Amino acid sequence: xxGFRRLLLTRFAAQWSDGVFRAGLAGAVLxxxxxGADPVTIAGGFAVLLLPYSVVGPFAGAxxxxxxxxxxxxxxxxxxxxxxxxxxxxxxxxxxGYELFVLALLVEGISRFVGSGMSAALPHVVPxxxxxxxxxxxxxxxxxxAVLGGGCAIGLRALFGEGNSGSGWTTSFAVLGSLLAAAxxxxxxxxxxxxxxxxxxxxxxxxxxRGLVDGGRAAVAAPTVTAGFVALFAHRASYGISLLxxxxxxxxxxxxLGVFKAGLPGLGxxxxxxxxxxxxxxxxxxxxxxxxxxxxxxxxxxxxxxVAQLGxxxxxxxxxxxxxxxxxxxxxxxxxxxxxxxxQRDVGDQSxxxxxxxxxxxxxxxxxxxxxxxxxxxxxxxxxxxLLIVATVVYLFGGLGYLxxxxxxxxx
Numbered sequence: 497x498x499g500f501r502r503l504l505l506t507r508f509a510a511q512w513s514d515g516v517f518r519a520g521l522a523g524a525v526l527x528x529x530x531x532g533a534d535p536v537t538i539a540g541g542f543a544v545l546l547l548p549y550s551v552v553g554p555f556a557g558a559x560x561x562x563x564x565x566x567x568x569x570x571x572x573x574x575x576x577x578x579x580x581x582x583x584x585x586x587x588x589x590x591x592x593g594y595e596l597f598v599l600a601l602l603v604e605g606i607s608r609f610v611g612s613g614m615s616a617a618l619p620h621v622v623p624x625x626x627x628x629x630x631x632x633x634x635x636x637x638x639x640x641x642a643v644l645g646g647g648c649a650i651g652l653r654a655l656f657g658e659g660n661s662g663s664g665w666t667t668s669f670a671v672l673g674s675l676l677a678a679a680x681x682x683x684x685x686x687x688x689x690x691x692x693x694x695x696x697x698x699x700x701x702x703x704x705x706r707g708l709v710d711g712g713r714a715a716v717a718a719p720t721v722t723a724g725f726v727a728l729f730a731h732r733a734s735y736g737i738s739l740l741x742x743x744x745x746x747x748x749x750x751x752x753l754g755v756f757k758a759g760l761p762g763l764g765x766x767x768x769x770x771x772x773x774x775x776x777x778x779x780x781x782x783x784x785x786x787x788x789x790x791x792x793x794x795x796x797x798x799x800x801x802x803v804a805q806l807g808x809x810x811x812x813x814x815x816x817x818x819x820x821x822x823x824x825x826x827x828x829x830x831x832x833x834x835x836x837x838x839x840q841r842d843v844g845d846q847s848x849x850x851x852x853x854x855x856x857x858x859x860x861x862x863x864x865x866x867x868x869x870x871x872x873x874x875x876x877x878x879x880x881x882x883l884l885i886v887a888t889v890v891y892l893f894g895g896l897g898y899l900x901x902x903x904x905x906x907x908x
Contacts, residue, residue, distance in 0.1 A: 499621030513673025515645020520667035560849030577674035588664020617689035636778020643771035711850030723901035724835035730894020736866035744878025773826030802891035
């Protein structure tokens with residue numbers, strides 16, 4: 497499948513760039529000795545990473561089902577490269593607050609656009625019967641490449657320094673991935689990534705409004721997608737809470753403990769553990785779904801995440817927090833793979849881009865809202881057992897909601 501390999505390489509380049517940019521920005525804002533960080537600042541950082549797609553998502557869905565996806569991904573990758581350079585210059589000159597957030601929002605918004613385009617294009621390069629495996633491979637390996645990009649950023653930061661100038665140089669390297677992604681996707685022929693048919697009004701505003709409505713209808717019409725949305729809502733909310741607490745613990749509470757590191761290196765170790773969990777999920781998910789069925793796999797994933805949150809996260813010591821990141825990220829990746837494959841299998845090509853766009857939009861808003869709510873009540877050092885218990889309960893409610901959604905649609 498040469499088309500799949502080419503699309504996979506495009507994803508690798510784009511996600512390596514994402515990893516470099518996000519780790520570079522995190523180092524500049526959260527672990528820069530020339531700047532300070534509190535829960536509200538960190539919540540703002542999560543908003544920068546997650547909210548862009550809530551703004552561009554509806555437009556992306558309509559455009560990905562209307563315009564040639566090859567051209568969209570190509571132009572978006574080039575535009576992202578320019579935005580990365582602008583953001584890196586801003587970091588280097590010590591800009592903070594509104595100016596830096598706007599540039600980071602632009603970069604992340606375009607990144608989400610590119611990611612949805614590649615997800616919507618996958619059924620055009622892979623036979624339907626191989627979609628689950630191909631999606632698991634693409635999503636899992638892409639996430640691992642993003643972790644590798646983050647590791648590269650940490651190495652570059654050690655080379656260039658931890659201050660504003662060094663952070664700017666580190667962040668600038670993300671442009672290489674954007675340019676490479678554009679070069680690879682340009683090798684596809686026009687129209688080869690879809691959409692096959694266009695059923696959109698000429699007015700782009702009307703197209704966006706219709707895209708939102710149609711994306712919602714398509715999701716509701718597919719019972720497996722509806723139930724998956726419920727489970728992922730719970731995961732994103734709970735994960736947002738635990739991620740905020742982890743960053744605060746790494747920044748203010750933890751100290752190095754033998755091979756276990758605090759600060760930005762500690763987040764790097766956590767990313768490695770999370771990457772291992774993602775790799776395990778990618779390897780196991782197709783086999784688990786084939787043997788036990790999607791519904792059982794989703795429910796067990798929610799249960800594993802809840803147990804890890806309570807049993808490993810609640811002690812709030814460095815080694816168990818790293819283990820918790822492995823299990824929670826692995827369970828979350830299994831959930832995502834199940835929902836992605838449900839959308840790719842059970843939603844028509846004419847609506848698939850809109851459903852993916854709506855999917856990311858709603859889930860990112862959910863995670864940002866959870867982080868913002870947690871930031872309002874968490875102490876500066878992140879030691880908040882009550883919030884971790886809340887996150888655990890959210891997972892359990894997600895499982896209950898999934899069961900109710902499935903029982904209302906027994907044919908699924």
